[in-house]
Amino acid sequence: MQITVKEINKNLESLPKELFEQVNDYIDFLKSKYGKVHSEDWAENLFDHQIESVKQGLEDVKKGRTLNHDTAINRIQDYINSKK
Incomplete structure (x- = not known):
């Protein structure tokens, strides 16, 4: 089964607001880890x-x-x- 943005949005809407920052941090982590932009200097990321x-x-x-x-x-x- 492939997850859609709509399904992710639905899950986000059901989360308590106090978890939003943690979810956003994890999304940032995933973007950094699997993103196309990689730098030799970790501080640039x-x-x-x-x-x-x-x-x-x-x-x-x-x-x-x-x-x-x-x-x-x-x-x-x-x-x-x-x-x-």
Whole structure:
């Protein structure tokens, strides 16, 4: 059976809206993986939201908004424990 765009659209319409971003990210991944445009430099294939995340991270480093590894691990563990 061959899937049509109409069937995909129907499936998308039945999804909760909070899943749209994940679906869109997966579509972007598939386009990148199987698309005709391939580059030697993986950074040339980043999506806009990924580029913005990298820029934000660089800005955080410049402004000293960083944690050492042990502190980060402890905060993550504390967060996980608070959700149990």
